Amino acid sequence: MSKRLATLGSAALIAVTSMAxxxxxxxxxxxxxxxxxxTQTFTAPPMNSEPLSGPIDAGTFREIARTQASMVVNIRTExxxxxxxxxxxxxxxxxxxxxxxxxxxxxxxxxxxxxPGMGTGFVIDDSGLILTNNHVVAEATKIEIxxxxxxxxxxxxxxxxxxxxxxxxALLELTERPDGQLSVAxxxxxxxxxxGDWVMAIGNPxxxxxTVTVGVISAVGxxxxxxxxxxxxxxxxxxxxxxxxxxxxxxxxxxxxxxxxTAIVSDRPSNVGIGFAIPxxxxxxxxxxxxxxxxxxxRIGVQIYDVEDAEDAEALGLSSEMGAIVSAVxxxxxxxxxxxxPGDNRVVNTRPGTxxxxxxxxxxxxxxxNVTIEELDFDVEARGPEAESPEELSEGFGMTLRDLxxxxxxxxxxxxxxxxxxxxxxxxxxAAAAGGVRAGDVILSINRVEVGSAAAAVRELxxxxxxxxxxxxxxxxDEQVFLQIxxx
Numbered sequence: 001m002s003k004r005l006a007t008l009g010s011a012a013l014i015a016v017t018s019m020a021x022x023x024x025x026x027x028x029x030x031x032x033x034x035x036x037x038x039t040q041t042f043t044a045p046p047m048n049s050e051p052l053s054g055p056i057d058a059g060t061f062r063e064i065a066r067t068q069a070s071m072v073v074n075i076r077t078e079x080x081x082x083x084x085x086x087x088x089x090x091x092x093x094x095x096x097x098x099x100x101x102x103x104x105x106x107x108x109x110x111x112x113x114x115x116p117g118m119g120t121g122f123v124i125d126d127s128g129l130i131l132t133n134n135h136v137v138a139e140a141t142k143i144e145i146x147x148x149x150x151x152x153x154x155x156x157x158x159x160x161x162x163x164x165x166x167x168x169x170a171l172l173e174l175t176e177r178p179d180g181q182l183s184v185a186x187x188x189x190x191x192x193x194x195x196g197d198w199v200m201a202i203g204n205p206x207x208x209x210x211t212v213t214v215g216v217i218s219a220v221g222x223x224x225x226x227x228x229x230x231x232x233x234x235x236x237x238x239x240x241x242x243x244x245x246x247x248x249x250x251x252x253x254x255x256x257x258x259x260x261x262t263a264i265v266s267d268r269p270s271n272v273g274i275g276f277a278i279p280x281x282x283x284x285x286x287x288x289x290x291x292x293x294x295x296x297x298x299r300i301g302v303q304i305y306d307v308e309d310a311e312d313a314e315a316l317g318l319s320s321e322m323g324a325i326v327s328a329v330x331x332x333x334x335x336x337x338x339x340x341x342p343g344d345n346r347v348v349n350t351r352p353g354t355x356x357x358x359x360x361x362x363x364x365x366x367x368x369x370n371v372t373i374e375e376l377d378f379d380v381e382a383r384g385p386e387a388e389s390p391e392e393l394s395e396g397f398g399m400t401l402r403d404l405x406x407x408x409x410x411x412x413x414x415x416x417x418x419x420x421x422x423x424x425x426x427x428x429x430x431a432a433a434a435g436g437v438r439a440g441d442v443i444l445s446i447n448r449v450e451v452g453s454a455a456a457a458v459r460e461l462x463x464x465x466x467x468x469x470x471x472x473x474x475x476x477x478d479e480q481v482f483l484q485i486x487x488x
Contacts, residue, residue, distance in 0.1 A: 042125075042287070042288055042291040042292075043288075044284050044285070044287040044288060045125070045184075045185070045186070045187050045284070045287075046187065047187045047188065047280075047281070047284060048186065048188050048189065048254070049188075049192070051192070052188075052192060052252060052253060052254065054253075056198060056253060060198075060253060061200055061212070063255070064200050064212075064251060064255040065200070065202070065212045067255055068185075068249075068255045069148050069202060069210050069212070070147075070148045070149070070183035071122050071123045071148075071182075071183040071184055071185045071249075072120060072121075072122050072148060072202045072203070072210060072249060073120070073121050073122065073123065073130060073145045073146060073147055074118070074119075074120060074145070074146040074204040074209040074210070075118060075119040075120060075121050075130075075132060075137070075144070075145060075146075075158075075172075075204070075247065076116065076117075076118055076143075076144045076145075076146065076155060077116070077118070077119070077136065077137060077140035077142065077144075078114050078115070078116060078117070078140065078141055078142040079114070079115050079117060079139045079140050079141055080113070080114060080115070080141055081115045117136070117140065118207060118244050119132055119133060119136030119204065119244060119245075119246045119247045119248075120132065120136075120202070120203040120204045120244065120245055120246060120247045120248030120261070121136070121145070121172065121247045121248070122185045122247075122249045122257065123182050123183060123184050123185060124184060124185050124287070125184060126181060126182050126184055127173075128174030128177050128182065129161075129171060129172070129173055129291070130145065130158065130171070130172040130173070130174070131169065131170075131171060131172075131185075131247070131260065131283065131287075132169075132170050132172060132246070132247030132260075133169065133170060133246045133260065133261075133262050134163045134164060134165055134167075134168045134226075135168055135246065135262075136170065136247045137160055137170050137172065138165075138170070140160075142157070143157065143158045143159065143160070143172065144156065144157055144158070145157075145158050145172075145174060147178060148183075148209075148210050154178075156175075156176045156178060157174075157175045157176050158172045158173060159172065159173055160172055161290060161293060162289065162290035162292065162293045162294060162295065164283075164286055164289075164290060164295040165226060165227045166230060166295075167226070167232055167278050167283055167286065168226045168232075168260075168262045168263075168278060169260060169278060169283045169286065169290065170247075170290070171287065171290035171291060185249060185257045186255070186256045186257065187256055187257050187258075187280055187284055188251075188252045188256030188257060188258045188280065189258070189281065190235065190258040190259060190279035190281045190282070191279070192252075192258075193220060193252070193258055193259075193279075194217060194220065195216070195217050195218060195219055196216055196217065197216060197217045197252065197253075198214070198215075198216055199214070199215060199216065199217055199239050199250050199251060199252060199253075199258070199259075200212055200213070200239065200250070200251045200255075201214075201215075201237070201239040201240070201241055201245060201249070201250050201251075201261055201275075201277075202248055202249055202251070203242075203244060203245035203246075203247075203261060204244040204245065204248070205240075205241075205242035205243065205244045206242060206243060206244050207244060208244075213239045213241070215237050215239030215240070215273075216237065216238060216239075217235055217237055218236040218237055218238050218274070219235075219236040220233075220235055220236070221233045222235070222236045224262070224263065224276050224278075226262075232278065232282070233279070233282075234259075234262070234278055234279065235250065235258070235259045235276070235277045235278075235279055236274065236275070236276060236277075237250060237259075237275045237276075237277060238273040238274070238275070240271045240273075240275070241261050241263075241264050241271055241275035241277075242271045245261050245275075246261060246263075247260060247261065247262075248260070248261045250277040257280050258277075258279070258280050259277030259278060259279055259280055260277055260278045260280065260283060261275060261276075261277045262276055262277060262278055263275070263276045264276070296352060352373045353372075353373065354372070354373055355370055355371065355372040355373075356370070356371055356373065357369070357370055357371075358370075358371050393458070394457070394458050394461040394462065395461075395462055396431065396461075396488045397430060397431045397432045397461055397470070397487060397488070398426060398427030398429075398430015398431050398432050398433060398488070399423055399425065399426050399430060399432040399433075399437060400423075400424045400425040400426075401421040401422065401423060401424060401443070401454035401457050401458060402421065402424045402454050403421065403453050403454050404418065404419060404420050404421060404422045408422055409442075412440060412442070412477065413478070414442065414475055414478075415475070415478060418442060418444075418475055419444075419452045420442045420443050420444045420445075420451055420452065420475065421442065421443045421451055421453060421454040421458075422440065422441070422442050422443075423437055423438065423440060423441045423442070423443065424439070426438070426439055430488075431485050431487060431488045432485055434485075435483050435484065435485035435486070436481075436483050436485075437472070437474070437483060437485065438476070440476075441474045441475070441476050442474065442475040443457050443472055443473070443474055444473045444474065444480070445472070445473040446460040446461060446470055446471070446472055446473075447460065447464070447470055447471050448471070448473075461487075464487050466488065467486065467487065469484050469485065469486045469487070470484075470485050470486075470487060471483070471484055472484075472485060
């Protein structure tokens with residue numbers, strides 16, 4: 001057991017911004033050493049599905065804080081990160097590294113340094129199991145736990161048993177523990193929660209451990225993207241959530257866990273009343289797999305979007321607004337091998353390794369395709385087919401091209417059958433940018449010669465003499481644009 005005074009380290013904030021507003025992970029992004037898979041029998045904690053009822057008075061939240069704070073823990077982490085010189089702390093390019101977790105544009109990686117981080121968790125089993133966010137511990141080389149009432153700076157070491165990026169959840173196990181019985185969280189039914197329901201958050205904001213905040217459920221079913229290309233429905237709350245709150249519990253008026261606090265939307269590294277929590281029912285169903293060290297999901301290799309209204313359903317030949325529209329199909333994926341095509345309407349939800357019949361509607365006719373589900377690998381998916389496609393640099397035009405993949409075409413909502421080269425990057429003062437080309441444009445033809453790949457586009461561009469113009473037909477969304485660009 002380590003015994004030393006707690007210090008408040010600066011938590012690294014991971015922000016995904018859209019203009020001035022962004023989603024801020026309410027802690028830091030790290031990875032712990034892998035632990036061996038556990039073979040012991042483990043049963044997920046029970047869940048109380050009784051309807052929420054009864055009056056709320058002056059003592060309601062006081063009682064929740066009094067009885068539930070002891071099962072909440074403060075988490076302190078250490079991780080290794082490429083460091084710089086002693087002047088880094090005072091700003092410059094180090095601002096990118098300290099607040100966004102990546103080197104600045106001109107910063108070279110130097111010696112590694114130990115970076116502190118913090119978060120929150122809660123005990124779910126007296127054996128020493130603690131639930132928190134994946135991003136709190138994902139790269140941690142050391143994890144320490146501080147319990148409620150430990151005023152002398154006593155910390156207990158823990159390790160990661162399993163992590164799940166999609167639900168941003170992680171299960172920890174104490175490798176050393178305090179004497180006596182641990183206080184354990186009780187689970188409520190997150191599916192019962194509706195906008196307007198009272199909730200309380202308990203956490204470690206900015207290092208101020210076991211802080212309580214109160215608010216309401218603002219919305220349910222909000223999509224939150226925790227991994228590239230995939231989202232998870234979350235609870236939205238206005239209960240104050242700040243950096244350090246990540247992994248802490250969101251409680252109903254009975255003091256039962258109905259969510260795990262994970263992120264905020266803000267134009268600054270603090271709460272402005274929009275917080276997200278992963279519903280407890282979703283994570284609770286994964287606990288057995290987390291305990292075993294790995295969460296396994298299926299993949300069929302399609303991009304989809306919802307059937308939004310009756311007009312869409314009618315246009316697709318559907319009798320009701322059900323299912324999802326397949327916008328792109330990976331040719332080497334299970335769905336592609338089974339004969340699924342873009343434009344099909346489908347519904348599927350099963351585990352990998354099994355063959356299932358999938359009903360699709362194609363041109364108004366219902367078909368059944370047999371699809372063998374394969375395992376989803378987030379690391380491979382995050383790299384994506386575009387990452388595997390080599391970049392092609394055009395000389396004299398100042399732009400970098402990649403092959404247009406079905407995934408990119410679906411993301412850009414391009415017309416079916418579009419082929420060409422996608423503009424991956426532009427030089428700010430290059431000829432292409434000056435001529436009106438934008439990142440994400442798809443080049444269909446150059447000087448009236450169709451180009452089906454980045455390599456073909458670069459060959460045509462390189463054949464243009466310096467000082468002469470190239471005429472580009474570009475697909476931009478659902479529109480085509482004809483541009484004249486003069487080669488430098």
